[in-house]
Amino acid sequence: MKPRHFAVLLLGSLCLPALAQFQTAESAIKYRQGAFSVMAAHYSRLAMMAQGIQPYDTKTAVENAELVTSLSRLPFQAFLPGSEKGAPNRAKDEIWKESAKFKAAADKMMGDASKLEAAARSGDFEVMRSAVGIVGRSCKSCHDDFRGSKRE
Numbered sequence: 001m002k003p004r005h006f007a008v009l010l011l012g013s014l015c016l017p018a019l020a021q022f023q024t025a026e027s028a029i030k031y032r033q034g035a036f037s038v039m040a041a042h043y044s045r046l047a048m049m050a051q052g053i054q055p056y057d058t059k060t061a062v063e064n065a066e067l068v069t070s071l072s073r074l075p076f077q078a079f080l081p082g083s084e085k086g087a088p089n090r091a092k093d094e095i096w097k098e099s100a101k102f103k104a105a106a107d108k109m110m111g112d113a114s115k116l117e118a119a120a121r122s123g124d125f126e127v128m129r130s131a132v133g134i135v136g137r138s139c140k141s142c143h144d145d146f147r148g149s150k151r152e
């Protein structure tokens, strides 16, 4: 590599905005929406078991809980400044205006979700049901504060 090219690369990397973890705002939005929607699919299987709509079995509960626990760690890294708009989404401006409050809500959800896997593994329906309820409440409380109506 020529020194001139190296200098351009170095300068470019120093100027990278936070958004550079994703190439565009649209890709950050699509990423977090994708992570949330796969997480919701697996969470809802647990919720249906917890509510007795689907039969309970430990193996299925563990499989879905593992996914919810892992997936919960993905979406929040994609709420980068600059990704408020770029694709239709429901993220409220409060996510960026009250970022400490949003981070606390995200940490709470991830903390609650991290307990789901162990709860499912216990093989105890009541333990699983209670952990599913706790995660559902932290999803909802974040939606109440930070998810609005659709915007372009």
Ligand code: ASC
Pocket: 040, 041, 043, 044, 047, 135, 136, 137, 139, 140
């Ligand atoms: C779901 C889902 C959510 C949560 C939430 C729980 O199945 O898609 O976002 O449960 O509604 O309160």
